[in-house]
Amino acid sequence: MTSLLASIDPFYAACLALTASPAPDHPVPPDRPIYARLPRVPITASPVPHLTSLYHFHRAGEYGDRKWPGNCGGNLIKDLLNYFKPRGLVFDPMSGSGTARDVCEELGIPCLTGDIHQGFDACDPAGFGSGETFDFIWAHPPYWRQKLYAADERDLSRSPTLEHFLRRYGVFFRNCRAALKPGGKLAVLMGDYSDRDAGFVPLVYHTKRLAFAAGLKQHCTDIIRFSHGASSGKKVYRSSFIPGLHDVCSIFEKAN
Numbered sequence: 507m508t509s510l511l512a513s514i515d516p517f518y519a520a521c522l523a524l525t526a527s528p529a530p531d532h533p534v535p536p537d538r539p540i541y542a543r544l545p546r547v548p549i550t551a552s553p554v555p556h557l558t559s560l561y562h563f564h565r566a567g568e569y570g571d572r573k574w575p576g577n578c579g580g581n582l583i584k585d586l587l588n589y590f591k592p593r594g595l596v597f598d599p600m601s602g603s604g605t606a607r608d609v610c611e612e613l614g615i616p617c618l619t620g621d622i623h624q625g626f627d628a629c630d631p632a633g634f635g636s637g638e639t640f641d642f643i644w645a646h647p648p649y650w651r652q653k654l655y656a657a658d659e660r661d662l663s664r665s666p667t668l669e670h671f672l673r674r675y676g677v678f679f680r681n682c683r684a685a686l687k688p689g690g691k692l693a694v695l696m697g698d699y700s701d702r703d704a705g706f707v708p709l710v711y712h713t714k715r716l717a718f719a720a721g722l723k724q725h726c727t728d729i730i731r732f733s734h735g736a737s738s739g740k741k742v743y744r745s746s747f748i749p750g751l752h753d754v755c756s757i758f759e760k761a762n
């Protein structure tokens with residue numbers, strides 16, 4: 507019976523074999539996945555009904571390069587593009603391994619990219635420089651210095667202090683606002699970060715604060731993206747802390 511079910515619906519068969527949310531005093535071994543029951547999704551006219559405030563794709567998809575530090579899966583980008591259906595150009599100003607570019611290619615959407623590795627500085631006070639305007643900007647900036655990227659002092663991850671990082675991150679939002687078409691959307695994927703010297707840094711809060719200060723407004727709910735596959739998930743720490751298992755995609759809009 508189990509093997510029949512496995513051939514009809516392998517995912518459901520796997521769920522049956524797994525442990526549901528553990529009782530707090532009976533934790534499951536850390537290498538076994540835990541299934542949480544999610545709230546029901548209301549029926550809406552959304553063209554992407556599975557896109558909700560909780561995002562839990564465990565496969566990254568064949569986009570970008572998984573070996574690139576900070577690489578993000580392409581499925582969330584794909585769902586956002588299928589939802590917002592940008593009519594013109596998409597831009598990814600911190601493109602890393604090109605995940606958004608690959609998604610756009612698959613969907614047949616024209617896309618421009620830039621990255622400090624190619625000498626493009628998204629935080630240049632002179633703006634993005636191309637003169638183009640965009641319907642949709644996807645951005646996945648460094649979580650300050652959690653991971654270091656380029657050996658270039660303009661790389662946001664090389665910001666020596668939090669204040670320096672936030673000043674340049676604020677310029678980035680002003681550049682995005684200037685480059686968006688009226689009604690255009692900016693989706694930013696960001697995570698909070700615990701820094702050895704600065705302590706807990708609420709980068710998601712700063713993202714919103716700086717986006718609002720740049721004249722953008724939030725368009726819809728935050729999307730909490732489960733961090734499946736994060737390298738930290740396999741580590742063993744001596745210290746006690748509450749592990750963060752998600753990052754947050756916030757979607758901003760430039761008023762018409």
Ligand SMILES: C[S@@+](CC[C@H](N)C(=O)[O-])C[C@H]1O[C@@H](n2cnc3c(N)ncnc32)[C@H](O)[C@@H]1O
Nearest residue numbers: 576577578600602603605622628646655661662
């Ligand atoms: C989190 S990674 C993006 C990874 C990408 N989403 C992917 O899937 O491969 C952040 C990227 O921002 C780039 N970056 C850092 N500072 C930058 C800047 N000032 N201007 C443009 N790109 C920058 C880094 O080189 C890095 O590739």
